[in-house]
Amino acid sequence: MTIAYLNGAFMPLEEARISPMDRGFLFGDGIYEVIPWYEGRPVGFQRHMQRFDQGLAAISLENPMSTEAWHTLFTELASKSEGEHQGVYLQVTRGTAPVRNHRFPADCPPTVFAYTFAVSAPSNGDPERATCYRVATATDRRWKRCDIKSVALLGNVLHMMEGVDAGADETILFNEDGELTEAAACNVFIVQNKTVATPPLDIEKLPGVTRNMLIDILRNEGWNVEERTVTRTEVMAADEVWLTSSTKEVAPVIAIDGQSVNDGKPGEVWTAAQSLFAHHRFNA
Numbered sequence: 001m002t003i004a005y006l007n008g009a010f011m012p013l014e015e016a017r018i019s020p021m022d023r024g025f026l027f028g029d030g031i032y033e034v035i036p037w038y039e040g041r042p043v044g045f046q047r048h049m050q051r052f053d054q055g056l057a058a059i060s061l062e063n064p065m066s067t068e069a070w071h072t073l074f075t076e077l078a079s080k081s082e083g084e085h086q087g088v089y090l091q092v093t094r095g096t097a098p099v100r101n102h103r104f105p106a107d108c109p110p111t112v113f114a115y116t117f118a119v120s121a122p123s124n125g126d127p128e129r130a131t132c133y134r135v136a137t138a139t140d141r142r143w144k145r146c147d148i149k150s151v152a153l154l155g156n157v158l159h160m161m162e163g164v165d166a167g168a169d170e171t172i173l174f175n176e177d178g179e180l181t182e183a184a185a186c187n188v189f190i191v192q193n194k195t196v197a198t199p200p201l202d203i204e205k206l207p208g209v210t211r212n213m214l215i216d217i218l219r220n221e222g223w224n225v226e227e228r229t230v231t232r233t234e235v236m237a238a239d240e241v242w243l244t245s246s247t248k249e250v251a252p253v254i255a256i257d258g259q260s261v262n263d264g265k266p267g268e269v270w271t272a273a274q275s276l277f278a279h280h281r282f283n284a
Contacts, residue, residue: 003080004115005073010080013115022111024093026100028152030111031055032091034246037078038122042088043246043281044209045071051207052090055149061094064110073114081116087247090114091151119247125275127252127266133243134255136166137232140173140181140204147203160184170243172235172256175204180230183243186251187211190230191240191269197226210244210277213284217276240267249281250274 002013023029033052036043049067056063065073074088091113097105123130142155163171163184171184180199182188187208189198196218201207218225235241241253241261250273252266277284 002115002117003077004113005077006113007111010077016113016115018111018113019096021098021100022093022096023105023108024091024111024151027102028150028154029059030091030093030151031059031061031149032089032151033149035074035088035090036119036122036246037074037086037088037116038281039084040075040078041282042071042074044213044284047209047212048246051149051209056092058145058148059094059150060104061092061110064092064112077114078116083118085119085121086116087119088114088116093151122249122278122281123274124278125271125273127271130252130266130270130274131248132252132254132266133169134167135170135172135183135241135243135253135257136163136168137172137174137235137257138162140175142173144203146181146206147201149206156184166257168255170253172241172253174232178232180232180235181205182208186243186245186248188230188235189214189242189244189250190235190238191242191267192234192238194239194269195224195226196269196273197228197230197234199230200227208244208246210246210249213281214244214250214273214277217280217284218273221276240269242270242273250277 003010004013004016006016033048035048078086093111095108095110097108159171173181175181181204215225239262243251252270253261254264
């Protein structure tokens with residue numbers, strides 16, 4: 001049984017109910033986070049909470065709990081759920097107003113919802129056991145505030161389905177200038193001549209927690225990691241391409257638009273990078 005938390009109470013997920021007038025349902029007016037929780041320990045907890053605070057501030061919504069209270073809540077929620085490897089999903093919306101109106105309602109308590117879901121055991125960098133991804137490409141047509149982790153994800157969903165419809169697992173996106181932004185649900189890295197590169201953060205990209213952790217870990221180990229504009233031509237010619245997200249960590253891309261990336265297997269730089277991430281995931 002999956003246990004959820006909704007507005008102060010724990011309950012079976014199938015019993016959780018919100019009003020159809022909730023602004024998260026009507027407008028996508030809310031912020032969410034997904035935090036890996038492995039064997040009772042979170043990955044990147046402080047970084048996730050910092051991004052959560054920034055997202056709420058960006059839409060003028062007050063955080064209903066302190067960081068310490070969130071940690072206590074998630075720890076209890078994870079303990080009520082089965083499995084050693086879980087993802088904690090948190091969503092806070094602007095709440096339920098008596099009438100549908102684009103304006104922010106006054107004195108409206110937020111809706112606070114969280115639950116856990118099973119995730120695969122994280123990788124230790126073994127290429128023989130890596131989950132590899134085939135991706136399609138598309139022009140990024142989402143809104144211009146992708147730096148906010150909003151629950152309004154229709155643009156991402158449509159781009160994901162472009163990849164699925166093309167027989168791929170994900171979709172890598174480029175802006176109208178042919179510059180890499182991110183993927184439908186991940187950040188993207190390339191490797192060329194053993195140099196790692198990823199686009200700099202701006203309003204076209206989500207400030208991924210795993211992305212930022214990986215950059216810090218690799219730089220602390222003396223790696224050359226560049227945050228710069230990456231072109232479509234560079235992506236297609238890269239020695240390696242990676243996806244990063246909280247539930248994927250660092251995932252190798254083995255094909256883009258049906259063309260193999262290098263030899264179509266996880267590369268040696270990915271093996272080293274994911275091994276380092278696995279070693280530091282709880283302290284980065």
